Amino acid sequence: MSKIAFRDITKRFPGARRPAVDSVTFAVPEGSTCMLVGTSGAGKTTLLRMVNRLIEPTSGEIIIDGKNVLTENPIELRRRIGYVIQQIGLFPHMNVAENIRVTAEVAGGWTQRRLDVRVDELLELVGLPPVEYRRRFPRELSGGQQQRVGLARALATDPALLLMDEPFGALDDITRTRMQDELLQIQRNVRKTILFVTHDMDEAFKLGDLIAVLDEGKVAQLGSPVDLLTNPANEFVARLAGADNVMRQLEFLPVSGALDREQTVPFPGWENVPECAPNASLLTAMLKLLETNAPALSVQTGNDSRVGYITLASITSGITKTRNKERQLASERA
Amino acid sequence: MDALLEFYLDPRNNLVEQTITFFQLCLIPIALAIVIGVVVGVLVYRSAALSFVAVNASNLIRAVPVLAALFIFVPIFKIGFLPAAVALTLLGIPPVLLNTYVGLRGVDSAAIEAARGMGMTGWQIMTRVQAPLVLPVLAAGVRTAAVQVVATAPLGGLIGAGGYGDYIIDGVNSLNTTEILAGSILVAALAMLVEIGMSWLERRLTPAGLKAQAA
Ligand SMILES: Nc1ncnc2c1ncn2[C@@H]1O[C@H](COP(=O)(O)OP(=O)(O)O)[C@@H](O)[C@H]1O
Ligand SMILES: [Mg+2]
Numbered sequence: 205m206s207k208i209a210f211r212d213i214t215k216r217f218p219g220a221r222r223p224a225v226d227s228v229t230f231a232v233p234e235g236s237t238c239m240l241v242g243t244s245g246a247g248k249t250t251l252l253r254m255v256n257r258l259i260e261p262t263s264g265e266i267i268i269d270g271k272n273v274l275t276e277n278p279i280e281l282r283r284r285i286g287y288v289i290q291q292i293g294l295f296p297h298m299n300v301a302e303n304i305r306v307t308a309e310v311a312g313g314w315t316q317r318r319l320d321v322r323v324d325e326l327l328e329l330v331g332l333p334p335v336e337y338r339r340r341f342p343r344e345l346s347g348g349q350q351q352r353v354g355l356a357r358a359l360a361t362d363p364a365l366l367l368m369d370e371p372f373g374a375l376d377d378i379t380r381t382r383m384q385d386e387l388l389q390i391q392r393n394v395r396k397t398i399l400f401v402t403h404d405m406d407e408a409f410k411l412g413d414l415i416a417v418l419d420e421g422k423v424a425q426l427g428s429p430v431d432l433l434t435n436p437a438n439e440f441v442a443r444l445a446g447a448d449n450v451m452r453q454l455e456f457l458p459v460s461g462a463l464d465r466e467q468t469v470p471f472p473g474w475e476n477v478p479e480c481a482p483n484a485s486l487l488t489a490m491l492k493l494l495e496t497n498a499p500a501l502s503v504q505t506g507n508d509s510r511v512g513y514i515t516l517a518s519i520t521s522g523i524t525k526t527r528n529k530e531r532q533l534a535s536e537r538a
Numbered sequence: 539m540d541a542l543l544e545f546y547l548d549p550r551n552n553l554v555e556q557t558i559t560f561f562q563l564c565l566i567p568i569a570l571a572i573v574i575g576v577v578v579g580v581l582v583y584r585s586a587a588l589s590f591v592a593v594n595a596s597n598l599i600r601a602v603p604v605l606a607a608l609f610i611f612v613p614i615f616k617i618g619f620l621p622a623a624v625a626l627t628l629l630g631i632p633p634v635l636l637n638t639y640v641g642l643r644g645v646d647s648a649a650i651e652a653a654r655g656m657g658m659t660g661w662q663i664m665t666r667v668q669a670p671l672v673l674p675v676l677a678a679g680v681r682t683a684a685v686q687v688v689a690t691a692p693l694g695g696l697i698g699a700g701g702y703g704d705y706i707i708d709g710v711n712s713l714n715t716t717e718i719l720a721g722s723i724l725v726a727a728l729a730m731l732v733e734i735g736m737s738w739l740e741r742r743l744t745p746a747g748l749k750a751q752a753a
Pocket of ligand 1 (some may be wrong): 217218220224242243244245246247248249250251
């Protein structure tokens with residue numbers, strides 16, 4: 205069942221030339237991470253802020269757990285949803301523990317003792333040793349550490365839905381990469397439904413189960429990272445997804461899409477080549493080919509259910525195939 | 539010194555009554571200035587147009603000479619305590635209003651956004667986020683206002699408001715230096731006390747997180 209669904213949701217700001225969000229309809233399954241991507245001004249933030257009603261839609265419905273949020277009390281609604289923003293916005297007069305507690309205090313229903321335990325749990329979860337960090341003030345933390353607290357604060361009440369608006373956008377490259385890795389790690393444990401705004405396609409591909417591409421307020425495409433690479437809906441998506449980004453294709457395209465034709469019977473000399481799973485990335489396969497110096501890899505799931513072979517040549521043609529598709533889309537439009 | 543002490547102890551000089559009057563002449567305007575300044579500051583800070591009006595009106599009031607402010611209400615309220623209290627209130631409002639405004643504008647908008655996002659009510663945002671961050675700035679404004687009011691209140695003697703100003707003005711009229719000194723010392727001491735007390739309060743109100751040095 206879907207956790208959150210947008211139904212024909214539109215936001216028109218007074219005096220704007222076109223709607224910031226234009227009849228958006230899509231759903232995100234429970235426990236998955238949906239990345240909202242698009243160029244600046246595409247309406248990502250507006251769409252996100254309508255979910256917790258920091259912005260009121262002009263028309264349409266937003267359904268969470270089968271209930272239209274527009275019929276709910278906005279204050280109660282926000283207390284059930286985690287919210288993380290790029291500017292973080294920790295309260296400078298509260299220490300780390302207080303900053304995390306306040307979310308749960310506002311939501312209510314927590315005893316002081318449970319809160320103490322919860323704060324320490326969350327600090328552990330985001331990689332800040334409680335003994336060292338509990339009593340620090342925001343000013344005494346680096347940007348990355350502050351955003352860890354921002355994340356811990358959003359998770360304080362254990363919300364099922366998390367809204368994140370370019371949370372790592374202001375961090376340096378190294379810190380950003382580390383935070384992304386840790387979010388993936390955390391997500392493996394907590395399994396939230398996450399709506400995550402970013403304009404960084406690498407981030408979208410890395411973190412997303414689903415990617416919703418927004419263009420001028422409309423959803424240009426909703427799909428998995430692989431969908432976007434292999435079947436971009438239009439030239440805009442193709443360009444954004446990175447048709448020319450060989451590294452991304454290697455990382456995200458599965459071996460199963462780049463098999464050496466229908467070659468299931470081994471060529472002479474291929475009898476003992478190493479194996480490879482069909483859902484492994486082209487990059488994994490390529491590295492294995494280079495490392496082992498084998499002429500091919502046998503692509504198979506279990507023991508002997510071989511689906512085919514993959515070679516350096518078939519990897520190259522697999523990538524070229526996707527790239528040709530982009531070119532074709534581009535020329536169709538021209 | 540002896541002459542001073544004698545003056546203070548002389549029952550004809552009504553030290554106790556004059557002290558009470560002077561305190562009333564200071565405290566009532568300060569209290570009113572705080573209430574009015576804070577309320578107006580809170581009401582206008584969100585609107586660019588309203589704040590423009592309020593801030594400029596405050597600056598205008600500050601430019602009015604104290605004596606003019608004191609006498610301007612005499613035609614309306616006649617002489618006595620009331621016109622002086624009104625003038626002193628007016629004098630106290632600008633620093634309170636300006637600091638309330640500056641303090642509120644100074645609160646990080648991301649903190650407000652986060653507060654709204656976690657489901658704080660307007661009241662919770664005000665009490666839990668804005669108030670702790672604005673209070674030290676407000677206290678600085680109140681300190682300025684209070685010192686100014688205390689220092690100006692003796693001029694109330696000119697329009698018959700009573701208080702320590704009577705001593706000074708009497709003394710000037712009768713060329714009695716002891717009496718002038720008796721009034722001035724009290725006013726100066728009180729102004730300094732206010733300054734010291736309010737500075738202390740200001741430091742007390744500043745949250746540790748704003749004082750903390752980066753580790
Ligand atoms: N409060 C607002 N009032 C008027 N226009 C707005 C407001 N917020 C956003 N917009 C406009 O809506 C469009 C989408 O903005 P936004 O959702 O912030 O884009 P993104 O997050 O994708 O960069 C932009 O054209 C922006 O100027
Ligand atoms: Mg944005």
